[in-house]
Amino acid sequence: MKINFSTPSGFPEFLPGEKRLEQYLMDTIRRVYESYGFTPIETPAVERLEVLQAKGNQGDNIIYGLQPLLPPTRQSERDEAGRGDTGSEARALKFDQTVPLAAYIARHANDLQFPFARYQMDSVFRGERAKDGRYRQFRQCDIDVVGRKELSLLYDAQMPAIIAEIFSQIQIGDFLIRINNRKVLTGFFSSLGVTPDRIKACINIIDTLEKVGVDKVLVGLAAQGLSPERSQQVIDFIKIQGDVDLVLAALNEFAAKLPDADRFKLGIEELTTVINGVRNLGVPDNCYCIDLSIARGLDYYTGTVYETTLIGHEALGSICSGGRYEELVGTFIGESMPGVGISIGLTRLIYRLLKANILQPLAATPTQVMVLNLQEDLMPIYLQVSQQLRQAGINVVTAFDKRPLKKQFALADKQGITFCVVIGTEEAANNRCQLKNMATGEQVEVSIDALANEVKQQLG
Amino acid sequence: MKINFSTPSGFPEFLPGEKRLEQYLMDTIRRVYESYGFTPIETPAVERLEVLQAKGNQGDNIIYGLQPLLPPTRQSERDEAGRGDTGSEARALKFDQTVPLAAYIARHANDLQFPFARYQMDSVFRGERAKDGRYRQFRQCDIDVVGRKELSLLYDAQMPAIIAEIFSQIQIGDFLIRINNRKVLTGFFSSLGVTPDRIKACINIIDTLEKVGVDKVLVGLAAQGLSPERSQQVIDFIKIQGDVDLVLAALNEFAAKLPDADRFKLGIEELTTVINGVRNLGVPDNCYCIDLSIARGLDYYTGTVYETTLIGHEALGSICSGGRYEELVGTFIGESMPGVGISIGLTRLIYRLLKANILQPLAATPTQVMVLNLQEDLMPIYLQVSQQLRQAGINVVTAFDKRPLKKQFALADKQGITFCVVIGTEEAANNRCQLKNMATGEQVEVSIDALANEVKQQLG
Numbered sequence: 001m002k003i004n005f006s007t008p009s010g011f012p013e014f015l016p017g018e019k020r021l022e023q024y025l026m027d028t029i030r031r032v033y034e035s036y037g038f039t040p041i042e043t044p045a046v047e048r049l050e051v052l053q054a055k056g057n058q059g060d061n062i063i064y065g066l067q068p069l070l071p072p073t074r075q076s077e078r079d080e081a082g083r084g085d086t087g088s089e090a091r092a093l094k095f096d097q098t099v100p101l102a103a104y105i106a107r108h109a110n111d112l113q114f115p116f117a118r119y120q121m122d123s124v125f126r127g128e129r130a131k132d133g134r135y136r137q138f139r140q141c142d143i144d145v146v147g148r149k150e151l152s153l154l155y156d157a158q159m160p161a162i163i164a165e166i167f168s169q170i171q172i173g174d175f176l177i178r179i180n181n182r183k184v185l186t187g188f189f190s191s192l193g194v195t196p197d198r199i200k201a202c203i204n205i206i207d208t209l210e211k212v213g214v215d216k217v218l219v220g221l222a223a224q225g226l227s228p229e230r231s232q233q234v235i236d237f238i239k240i241q242g243d244v245d246l247v248l249a250a251l252n253e254f255a256a257k258l259p260d261a262d263r264f265k266l267g268i269e270e271l272t273t274v275i276n277g278v279r280n281l282g283v284p285d286n287c288y289c290i291d292l293s294i295a296r297g298l299d300y301y302t303g304t305v306y307e308t309t310l311i312g313h314e315a316l317g318s319i320c321s322g323g324r325y326e327e328l329v330g331t332f333i334g335e336s337m338p339g340v341g342i343s344i345g346l347t348r349l350i351y352r353l354l355k356a357n358i359l360q361p362l363a364a365t366p367t368q369v370m371v372l373n374l375q376e377d378l379m380p381i382y383l384q385v386s387q388q389l390r391q392a393g394i395n396v397v398t399a400f401d402k403r404p405l406k407k408q409f410a411l412a413d414k415q416g417i418t419f420c421v422v423i424g425t426e427e428a429a430n431n432r433c434q435l436k437n438m439a440t441g442e443q444v445e446v447s448i449d450a451l452a453n454e455v456k457q458q459l460g
Numbered sequence: 461m462k463i464n465f466s467t468p469s470g471f472p473e474f475l476p477g478e479k480r481l482e483q484y485l486m487d488t489i490r491r492v493y494e495s496y497g498f499t500p501i502e503t504p505a506v507e508r509l510e511v512l513q514a515k516g517n518q519g520d521n522i523i524y525g526l527q528p529l530l531p532p533t534r535q536s537e538r539d540e541a542g543r544g545d546t547g548s549e550a551r552a553l554k555f556d557q558t559v560p561l562a563a564y565i566a567r568h569a570n571d572l573q574f575p576f577a578r579y580q581m582d583s584v585f586r587g588e589r590a591k592d593g594r595y596r597q598f599r600q601c602d603i604d605v606v607g608r609k610e611l612s613l614l615y616d617a618q619m620p621a622i623i624a625e626i627f628s629q630i631q632i633g634d635f636l637i638r639i640n641n642r643k644v645l646t647g648f649f650s651s652l653g654v655t656p657d658r659i660k661a662c663i664n665i666i667d668t669l670e671k672v673g674v675d676k677v678l679v680g681l682a683a684q685g686l687s688p689e690r691s692q693q694v695i696d697f698i699k700i701q702g703d704v705d706l707v708l709a710a711l712n713e714f715a716a717k718l719p720d721a722d723r724f725k726l727g728i729e730e731l732t733t734v735i736n737g738v739r740n741l742g743v744p745d746n747c748y749c750i751d752l753s754i755a756r757g758l759d760y761y762t763g764t765v766y767e768t769t770l771i772g773h774e775a776l777g778s779i780c781s782g783g784r785y786e787e788l789v790g791t792f793i794g795e796s797m798p799g800v801g802i803s804i805g806l807t808r809l810i811y812r813l814l815k816a817n818i819l820q821p822l823a824a825t826p827t828q829v830m831v832l833n834l835q836e837d838l839m840p841i842y843l844q845v846s847q848q849l850r851q852a853g854i855n856v857v858t859a860f861d862k863r864p865l866k867k868q869f870a871l872a873d874k875q876g877i878t879f880c881v882v883i884g885t886e887e888a889a890n891n892r893c894q895l896k897n898m899a900t901g902e903q904v905e906v907s908i909d910a911l912a913n914e915v916k917q918q919l920g
Contacts, residue, residue, distance in 0.1 A: 003510050005566045005792040008551045011504035013564065015571055016578070019500050035850040037827035037857035040479050044471035044597050045505060045553075045583060049529075050463050062534075067525040068587050069509075069552065074522075091468045092529065093505075104473065106465045111475055113824065113875050117857070118476070123505060127528050137504050152860035154839070161847075280840040282847050332465040364573065367497035379614070380740040387621075387742050390495040397497035397577070400612035415573050 010128065010136030012351075017361030017416075022139075022350055024362060025170060026121060029141050029344065032165045033119040036158060038143050041118045043100035045125070049090035051103050054331060055300075062127020064093040093125035097142045098328060098341075105146060106332035115155065117145040121346070135347055144341030146329050151338040153270055156304040156324055157277025159342050163308055163320050164287045166344070172358050174311035175319070178291035179278070181271040181304050182323070184251065185295060187264030188237060191255075198224050200299075206238050207295045238293045244275050247290040267303075274304055300325045306342060316352050320344045363416030366395045369455060370412040371421045373399040381428050385421060385448055392452035413438050419455055423448075470588065470596030472811075477821030477876075482599075482810055484822060485630060486581055489601050489804065492625045493579040496618060498603050501578045503560035505585070509550035511563050514791060515760075522587020524553040553585035557602045558788060558801075565606060566792035575615065577605040581806070595807055604801030606789050611798040613730055616764040616784055617737025619802050623768055623780050624747045626804070632818050634771040635779070638751035639738070641731040641764050642783070644711065645755060647724030648697060651715075658684050660759075666698050667755045698753045704735050707750040727763075734764055760785045766802060776812050780804045823876030826855045829915060830872040831881045833859040841888050845881065845908055852912035873898050879915055883908075 007013055014022060030040075052063060094100050097120045105116065121141045128134045143162070145155045160177045167175045182203075189199045205220035214235060221231040240250045251268045255261045271290065278288055296305040303324035310316055322342030330337035353359040369389055371382045386398045397417075399408050405422075412420050422434040433451060436443040437458055446454045467473055474482060490500075512523060554560050557580045565572065581601045588594045603622070605615045620637045627635045642663075649659045665680035674695060681691040700710045711728045715721045731750065738748055756765040763784035770776055782802030790797035813819040829849055831842045846858045857877075859868050865882075872880050882894040893911060896903040897918055906914045 003514050003792060004508060005511050005563045006508075007504055007563075007567065008506055008508055008549075011506050013503050013567075014501070015568060016499040016501055019502055022502075023500055034826040034855050035853075037825055037855055039476040039825040039827075040483055041474070041476055042479055042482075043473050044467055045585075046468055046471050046524075046597060048464060048466075048468055051465050054463050062528045062530055064506075065527040065529045066553075067527040068522045069525045070522055089468075091471075093526075103465045103467075107467065107473075108475060113871065115861075117825075125505075137506060150861075154843075154858070154860040165850075277843070280843045282844065332463060365497055365499040365577075366494040367499075383614075383737070383740045384742065390625075393495075395494050395497055398614070400614040401575075401610075411573065 008136075010134075012135060014350075015361065016364040018350070018354065020362040020364075020366065021354075021359060022346065025346065025350065026139075026141065028169050029166055029346075030119065030121070032162060032169065033141075033143050035165075036117070036143075036162055038117045038119040038145075041101075041104060041120055042122055043094065043097070043104050043120070045093055045123065046091050047094055047100060047103065049092045051332075052092055052094060052099055054102075055099055055328070061095065063095055064125050064127060066091045066093070094122075095126045096124055097122060097140055097343075098144075101142075101144060101146075102329045102331050105329055105337065109333060115145050115147045115151055117143070119143045135351075138345065138347035141344040141346050142341060144329075144339050146337050146339040149336050149338075151340065153273045153304075154277045156270075156274045156340050157281060159304075159306060159322060159340060160278045160288050161281040161283050163306070163342060164283045167308070167320070172310060172353060173313070175287065176309050176311060177283075177288040177320075178294050178307045178309065179271070179274065179288060179304065180291055180294040181267045181274070182295065182301055183263055183267030183303055184271055184292065185267070187261065187267045188254070188258075189234075191258035191261045191264050192226070192230050192233065194224070194226065194230075202226070202234070203295045206234065206293055209238060209293050240292055241289075244279075244288075244290050247292075248272055248275065251292075270303055296321065296323055300328050302326045304340065310358070313356060313358065316356065319349055365397075365415050365417065367397045367415065367417045368394050368459065369396045369419040369421060370408070370417050371396060371398045371423070372405065372408045373402055374405065374422065374424050376402060378423060378425070378428050381423060385423065385433065385451065388448070389452050389455065392456065394452060394455055409436075409438075418459070421451065468596075470594075472595060474810075475821065476824045478810070478814065480822040480824075480826065481814075481819060482806065485806060485810065486599075486601065488629050489626055489806075490579065490581070492622060492629065493601075493603050495625075496577070496603075496622055498577045498579040498605075501561075501564060501580055502582055503554065503557070503564050503580070505553055505583065506551050507554050507560060507563060509552045511792075512552055512554060512559055514562075515559055515788070521555060523555055524585050524587060526551045526553070554582075555586045556584055557582060557600055557803075558604075561602075561604060561606075562789045562791050565789055565797065569793060575605050575607045575611060577603070579603045595811075598805065598807035601804040601806050602801060604789070604799050606797050606799040609796050609798075611800065613733045613764075614737045616730075616734045616800050617741060619764075619766060619782060619800060620738045620748050621741040621743050623766070623802060624743045627768070627780070632770060632813060633773070635747065636769050636771060637743075637748040637780075638754050638767045638769065639731070639734065639748060639764065640751055640754040641727045641734070642755065642761050643723055643727030643763055644731055644752065645727070647721065647727045648714070648718070649694075651718035651721045651724050652686070652690050652693065654684070654686065654690075662686070662694070663755045666694065666753060669698060669753050700752055701749075704745075704748075704750050707752075708732055708735065730763055756781060756783055760788050762786045764800060770818070773816060773818065776816065779809055825857075825875045825877065827857045827875065827877045828854050828919065829856045829879040829881060830868070830877050831856060831858045831883070832865065832868045833862055834865065834882065834884050836862060838883060838885070838888050841883060845883065845893065845911065848908070849912050849915065852916065854912060854915055869896075869898075878919070881911065 123137050123139050125137050163177050185203050186199050189202050202224050209217050218231050240247050255265050294305055294307050301323035305323035307318040308320040320342055324340040326338050329339050371386050382398050386396045389396045418439055420436045427433050431448050433448055434443055434445055583597050583599050585597050623637050645663050646659050649662050662684050669677050678691050700707050715725050754765055754767050761783035765783035767778040768780040780802055784800040786798050789799050831846050842858050846856045849856045878899055880896045887893050891908050893908055894903055894905055
C-alpha cells in the first residue's frame with residue numbers, strides 16, 4: 001500500500017534553514033523577554049476540555065479533541081486513557097496560551113511570586129479554515145505580567161519598549177507600535193450617550209475604518225442610532241492623529257466638552273501614564289503613536305491595547321498585539337488578577353516575512369568548518385583537529401566519506417559552510433593545515449594549534 | 461459550575477525554576493549537537509495516522525488520534541477538518557521522532573544534503589500506562605545522521621563523543637557509555653547454530669541478565685533449544701568484560717574457534733572501527749566500555765547500540781540510548797538509508813534527576829537585578845537605569861509597586877535575584893546608586909555609569 005507521507009493540511013514544517021531562522025528569532029525574542037525579567041513556563045499541549053472551553057470556544061474555530069486509539073493488543077481494554085474522550089475526562093489541544101496561563105496560575109498560585117511575569121513560546125492548535133498564512137499548529141511567543149488585585153500601568157508601558165527592542169534587533173525594517181486604551185473608546189461613546197449594549201457594536205464598526213472607509217462607518221453608526229452630529233464627532237475623534245502630546249491634548253479637549261466623561265477621562269489618564277512610561281523607557285518617538293482606531297477584536301481587553309505594523313508592509317497586518325485585561329487570568333480561582341500581555345504569532349510572521357522577502361532562511365546547517373578527508377590514514381588527525389576546534393566553540397563536521405576533493409568543497413559550499421580545512425601528508429607531518437574561506441576564496445596555511453584562533457578571527 | 465483546572469493525568473508541567481533548568485539543559489544539548497554540525501528540524505505534532513502506523517503502533521501504547529470538535533456556530537458543518545477523524549484523513553499526535561524523521565526526509569529529500577545530520581527536541585505523545593516517571597507528553601532530544609545507501613561507521617563513533625560531552629557539561633556525576641553491536645550478538649548465536657527465528661528470543665533473554673541473574677537466563681536459553689554446553693558459551697560470552705582492547709581480543713578468540721562466523725566477525729570488525737574512532741575522538745577511557753549484554757529492545761537496530769548509565773544511580777536506567785539502523789528512514793520512499801542516532805528522554809531525565817537530588821531547579825526568574833522603588837517621583841531615573849543595565853546584557857526588573865523597602869528586598873531574595881539597586885533623592889542628585897549583593901550581603905555605592913560594569917564584575 002502506498003502511504004501518503006505528506007504533512008496533514010495546515011500543519012506545515014520548515015526546511016532546516018527556515019527552522020534555523022525560527023530558532024534565531026526565538027533566541028532573540030527570549031533574550032529580550034528575559035532582559036525584562038520574564039521567566040519561561042510551558043504548559044502541556046493537552047488540557048481538560050472544560051478548562052479550554054471555560055472562556056468559550058475561541059471564536060468559530062475547531063478545537064482538536066483527543067481520541068485515544070488502542071493498539072491491536074489492547075482493543076478489549078478500556079483503561080483510563082480510553083475513557084478520556086467524553087465527559088469530564090475529555091481532553092483537547094490548547095488553542096491559545098492565555099487560558100492555559102490562567103490554569104497554570106490556578107494550579108501553582110502558592111508557588112509563584114506576583115506580579116508574575118512569564119513568557120511562553122509553545123505551539124497552539126486551531127482547526128482554522130485554510131487561508132493563506134493560517135496554520136493549524138503554530139508557535140506564539142507570548143509575555144504576560146499578572147498581578148494580584150492590582151498591577152501598575154508601568155507594566156503596560158514596558159510592552160512597547162519590549163516590542164521595539166525585539167523588532168529593532170531582528171532588523172526587519174521600520175515599524176510602528178500603535179497604542180490605545182479601550183476605556184478611552186468606551187468612555188467616549190458612553191459620553192456621547194451610546195448605551196452600554198451598543199458600545200461594543202460601535203467599536204467594532206470604527207475598527208473597520210481602514211478597510212471600509214468613512215462613508216460605510218457613518219452608515220454603520222447611524223444603524224446603531226447615532227445622530228449625524230454624533231457620528232461626525234466619532235469620525236473627528238478617531239481621526240485625531242499626530243504627535244502623542246498633541247493627541248493627548250486633543251483628547252483632553254474633547255473630554256472637557258463632553259458630559260459624563262469620567263470613564264473617558266480615566267482612559268485618557270491611563271493612556272497618559274502609559275505614554276509617559278514609554279517615553280521614559282527611551283523608546284524612540286518614531287516607533288510608537290496613539291491610534292484611537294485600534295480596538296482589538298478580542299472582548300477581554302479592558303485598558304491599554306497595542307498593535308504593531310511594519311512600515312511599507314501594512315498588508316501583513318499586526319505583527320505583535322496585545323493589551324490589558326482584568327477578568328481573564330483569575331477565572332479559575334475566582335480572584336481579581338489584572339494582567340497585561342503581548343503576543344508574536346511567530347510561525348505566521350516567519351512565513352509571511354519569508355514570502356515578502358523581508359527575511360531569508362539561514363544556512364541549512366550550523367556547521368562553520370568542514371575538515372576534509374584527503375587520506376583515510378590521516379583520519380585520526382582529522383578527528384583530533386575537529387575536536388580541537390569544537391573545544392574552541394566552533395561547529396565542525398569531519399568529512400568521513402572518501403570523495404574527490406572537488407566534491408567535498410562543493411558539498412561544503414552548497415551547505416553554506418564558511419571554512420574548509422585541508423590536511424595532506426605534508427601538512428600532517430609539519431602540524432600544519434590549509435584553511436580555505438569559502439566566502440572569500442582565500443586560502444591560508446596555519447599551524448594546527450593556531451587554527452581555531454584564525455577561524456574565529458576570520459569569522460569576526 | 462466548578463471547573464477541574466488540574467493538568468490531565470500524565471501531562472505534568474514544570475514550575476518556573478524547573479522550566480529554566482530544562483531550558484538550560486536544552487541549550488547545552490543543542491550547543492553540543494550543533495558543534496558536530498547537526499541542524500535543527502521540527503516536524504508537526506500531528507501526522508497522518510497511516511504515517512505514524514507505517515512501522516506499527518509503538519508497542520502496546522495508545523496513539524492519540526485527533527477528534528475535531530466543531531464550535532456551536534458550526535455544528536451543522538462538516539468541513540475538511542471535520543472529515544479528518546477516520547479513514548485516510550485520520551490524524552494523530554506523533555509518539556516518537558523517528559517515524560516523523562522518515563516522513564520529513566521523504567517529504568524533502570531533494571532539498572536536503574546527505575549525510576543529513578539533524579537534531580530535534582520536540583514533544584511526543586504516548587498513552588502510556590501511568591507509572592512513576594512515565595509521561596504522556598515528553599520531550600526527546602534526538603540526533604540522527606542518515607546517509608543515502610551508505611554511512612561511515614565513524615558517525616557511530618561520534619555518538620559516544622557527543623554523549624560524553626553533554627553529560628560532562630551538565631555535571632551530573634560519572635557516567636558510563638556502554639557500546640555493543642547487534643551483529644556481534646546475532647552472529648555469535650548464528651555461529652552457535654541457533655536458527656534465525658530463535659536469535660531474537662535468545663537476545664531478549666540475555667538482555668534480562670542484570671535483572672534476573674544467570675540461572676534464569678540458562679533456563680530461558682534451554683527453552684530455546686540450546687544445549688547446556690552452548691548455553692554456558694553464551695554466559696561466558698556476555699560476561700566478557702574489562703578494557704575495550706581485552707574485550708575485542710576475547711571476541712576475536714571466540715570468533716576464531718566458532719564455525720560459520722562471518723557475521724560475528726563482521727560485527728567485531730564494526731565494533732573495532734567504532735571503538736577506535738571513539739578513542740581517536742579523545743573520549744576519556746573511563747567514560748565508555750564494550751558491554752556485550754546490551755541489545756536494546758527495539759527491533760530496528762542492526763549494528764552499533766548504545767546505553768548510558770549514571771554511575772551510582774544505575775536504577776535510573778539508561779539516560780541516553782540509541783544505535784544504528786538500516787531499514788527505518790528510507791521506508792516511505794523505498795530507498796536504502798542507513799542511519800545512526802541517539803535520544804535523551806529529557807522530561808523523564810529531569811524529573812528523575814530532580815527526585816534523586818542530582819539536579820536542583822534554577823532560580824524562579826532570570827532576573828539578575830531589581831531596581832527598587834523608593835520614591836514615585838524618581839521613577840524616570842529607575843526606568844532609565846533599568847534600560848542602561850539591559851543594554852549591557854543584564855536582566856532587570858523595576859519595582860513598580862510602592863512597598864516598604866524591606867518587602868522589596870524580601871521579594872528579590874525570595875526569587876533568587878542577586879542584586880538590588882537603591883536610588884534615593886541624594887543618590888539621584890549625584891548620579892550614584894547603592895548596589896546590594898543579596899548573596900553576600902555586601903553593599904557598595906557606585907556611579908550610575910559604572911553600575912553595569914560593577915554588576916558584571918560581581919557576577920564574574
